[in-house]
Amino acid sequence: xxxxxxxxxxxxxxxxASLELRCNYSYGATxxxxxxxxxPGQGLQLLLKYFSGDTLVxxxxxxxxxxxxxxxxxxxRKPSVxxxxxxxxxxxxxxxxxxxxxxxxxxxxxxTINP
Amino acid sequence: xxxxxxTPKFQVLKTxxxxxxxxxxxxxxxxxxxxxxxxxxxxxxxxxxxSEGTTDxxxxxxxxxxxxxxxxxxxxxxxxxxxxxxxxYFCASSLNGGxxxxxxxxxxxxxx
Numbered sequence: 317x318x319x320x321x322x323x324x325x326x327x328x329x330x331x332x333a334s335l336e337l338r339c340n341y342s343y344g345a346t347x348x349x350x351x352x353x354x355x356p357g358q359g360l361q362l363l364l365k366y367f368s369g370d371t372l373v374x375x376x377x378x379x380x381x382x383x384x385x386x387x388x389x390x391x392x393r394k395p396s397v398x399x400x401x402x403x404x405x406x407x408x409x410x411x412x413x414x415x416x417x418x419x420x421x422x423x424x425x426x427x428t429i430n431p
Numbered sequence: 432x433x434x435x436x437x438t439p440k441f442q443v444l445k446t447x448x449x450x451x452x453x454x455x456x457x458x459x460x461x462x463x464x465x466x467x468x469x470x471x472x473x474x475x476x477x478x479x480x481x482s483e484g485t486t487d488x489x490x491x492x493x494x495x496x497x498x499x500x501x502x503x504x505x506x507x508x509x510x511x512x513x514x515x516x517x518x519x520y521f522c523a524s525s526l527n528g529g530x531x532x533x534x535x536x537x538x539x540x541x542x543x
Contacts, residue, residue: 359435361534416461416462416481418464419532424473
């Protein structure tokens, strides 16, 4: 069965510093991979997705992620964080199941930004 | 451009009471989903509907039922609420297999 691990429950970085959030997945076939962001009290917003092709994908808000099949990883990066990036980030792996795509989520990483 | 709309946003129930969470999408998506979010556990799939007229169990279906009323609407029912069902519930939809999800803003449910 597919699973997702986000090793870091909470990360704190200074504003303007670079960011990398880790995600490891377990899935037998070529995965569909996603990163979502959740601000407090809000739903989840899609940051970026990987289906196939170029392993470095660009998303919204200046985020990017790199798919590394050999490491079963899909880490999220941003060169310079802004205070508005403080939120919870979820990595997810998807697989088609009965015609619908079922997403399996990691536990989430809470990002705090120091001024 | 409403996307996915969930009602209510907040609800407090007493143990044993029943209620239905409503979800509607206006994007002509085929698939719809119900997740629950608990601290430290991410989101777990309760039920999903691949298309109008079909529903299937997800990871944590016990204590819940669903109805895919039409293409737009997918409701989640708690027949006899328990404190363990205290959670934030999210509805989501996707165009078809392979598409990303669009999420609603959630329903925060407390069972006392």
